[in-house]
Amino acid sequence: MSGYVVVGAVVLSGILLVMAAALARRLLAPRVVTAAKRTTYESGVDPVGADWAQTNVRYFVYAFLYVIFAVDAVYLFPWATVIRDPQLGGASLVEMGIFLLVLIIGLGHAARRGLLRWM
Amino acid sequence: MSALEVVVRALVTLVGFLVLPLIVGQTEHKVMAHMQGRLGPMYAGGFHGWAQLVADGVKFVQKEDVTPAAADRWVFRLAPAVALIPYLVAICVIPLGPHVVGAQVDAGALFVVAVAGVGILGTLMAGWASANKYSLLGAMRSAAQLLSYELPIVLSVASVALAAGTLSLGGIVGQWSPWWLLWQLPGAVCFLTAALAELQRPPFDMPVADSEIVFGAYTEYTGLRFAFFLLAEYAGIVVMSLFFTVLFLGGWRGPFADQLGVVWTLLKGLLVAVVIIWFRVAWPRMREDQLQRLAWVWLVPIALFQVALTGVGVVVRR
Numbered sequence: 038m039s040g041y042v043v044v045g046a047v048v049l050s051g052i053l054l055v056m057a058a059a060l061a062r063r064l065l066a067p068r069v070v071t072a073a074k075r076t077t078y079e080s081g082v083d084p085v086g087a088d089w090a091q092t093n094v095r096y097f098v099y100a101f102l103y104v105i106f107a108v109d110a111v112y113l114f115p116w117a118t119v120i121r122d123p124q125l126g127g128a129s130l131v132e133m134g135i136f137l138l139v140l141i142i143g144l145g146h147a148a149r150r151g152l153l154r155w156m
Numbered sequence: 157m158s159a160l161e162v163v164v165r166a167l168v169t170l171v172g173f174l175v176l177p178l179i180v181g182q183t184e185h186k187v188m189a190h191m192q193g194r195l196g197p198m199y200a201g202g203f204h205g206w207a208q209l210v211a212d213g214v215k216f217v218q219k220e221d222v223t224p225a226a227a228d229r230w231v232f233r234l235a236p237a238v239a240l241i242p243y244l245v246a247i248c249v250i251p252l253g254p255h256v257v258g259a260q261v262d263a264g265a266l267f268v269v270a271v272a273g274v275g276i277l278g279t280l281m282a283g284w285a286s287a288n289k290y291s292l293l294g295a296m297r298s299a300a301q302l303l304s305y306e307l308p309i310v311l312s313v314a315s316v317a318l319a320a321g322t323l324s325l326g327g328i329v330g331q332w333s334p335w336w337l338l339w340q341l342p343g344a345v346c347f348l349t350a351a352l353a354e355l356q357r358p359p360f361d362m363p364v365a366d367s368e369i370v371f372g373a374y375t376e377y378t379g380l381r382f383a384f385f386l387l388a389e390y391a392g393i394v395v396m397s398l399f400f401t402v403l404f405l406g407g408w409r410g411p412f413a414d415q416l417g418v419v420w421t422l423l424k425g426l427l428v429a430v431v432i433i434w435f436r437v438a439w440p441r442m443r444e445d446q447l448q449r450l451a452w453v454w455l456v457p458i459a460l461f462q463v464a465l466t467g468v469g470v471v472v473r474r
Contacts, residue, residue, distance in 0.1 A: 043259035046166035051241035117317035
């Protein structure tokens with residue numbers, strides 16, 4: 038467990054680093070705030086439109102696929118620790134093979150239906 | 157473990173975290189300058205332009221810090237820290253030598269993958285909070301990229317964990333043998349490609365494509381905050397190179413590993429970092445749709461195949 042104490046201390050040192058950088062910025066960087074500087078950058082022209090815009094998130098299918106496969110990967114890690122068990126090894130390999138096969142069929146189906154093509 | 161030891165370990169990690177990315181940055185300047193015949197980076201300070209990086213640092217500190225009026229101030233200001241600190245945490249659990257590691261964590265492989273994935277939140281926060289169209293597009297592309305390329309990384313790490321029978325990074329290096337170079341080759345290729353994409357390095361730098369969306373999520377950032385995002389990129393290269401070294405290249409293994417282990421890890425890591433830099437020089441940027449297709453049509457199936465191959469190999473050889 039003592040490892041995680043060090044991890045905590047490292048996170049703390051990271052926060053200190055950010056605070057030190059903020060201090061350095063406060064001491065060294067100039068501050069001349071003008072309205073023109075604070076406008077949103079749009080390649081030199083005045084910003085167009087308000088802060089709401091409709092957009093079409095086309096890659097949500099990838100997000101679904103990701104969730105499916107990420108759950109799959111969670112099962113792979115515990116498998117790594119038991120595959121050398123003489124009683125479980127062979128059987129777990131067959132089970133994992135079936136599991137992976139189902140996933141590959143799913144991915145193949147998604148590819149066949151054109152879901153992996155960015156439209 | 158005494159409180160003093162905890163503090164010393166944290167500080168040494170922090171110093172290493174600040175020095176290693178600078179070395180990678182310096183290497184990138186020089187390697188790119190030589191490969192592309194660039195004169196600029198070879199000028200400052202005389203010999204091989206050694207002072208270029210120092211000059212860049214001084215410039216960043218002196219730049220005015222501008223927060224756009226439309227920005228979500230707190231999220232905007234917090235984003236660089238969120239992008240940077242995860243790599244610091246990741247670097248502290250990667251073992252450099254048999255007894256040289258910032259923090260001993262049992263499931264180190266899983267820990268590094270989990271922590272390195274948090275960094276993307278910084279980019280998302282930056283893109284959203286900037287209230288800038290370029291930034292939002294860039295952040296969305298980053299998120300899409302991470303969704304696709306996290307999987308090959310996770311799967312190839314799982315394959316190495318299978319081959320070693322442990323999730324501890326030290327244990328993986330202990331189990332490593334040279335023929336893994338062949339056995340785990342498909343996984344290693346997947347991992348390196350996906351790591352490039354996760355770091356948004358060329359040829360996978362669509363989220364920061366300057367010719368179409370300025371600088372993606374970092375468009376509105378100036379001065380030290382911007383420098384933090386750059387530092388995060390180079391820290392990411394360090395983390396991914398060392399992680400790759402530990403997983404696929406046997407980490408500290410080599411002649412006189414007990415004394416020279418750290419040197420071997422750093423040398424192999426530097427070699428991987430140079431390859432990552434080389435990709436930037438050699439390859440053009442990929443289009444967004446090609447980039448997604450590459451991940452799902454090639455990398456994920458190859459990584460799944462590698463998992464199957466490793467599983468069969470382990471059971472057959474048992």
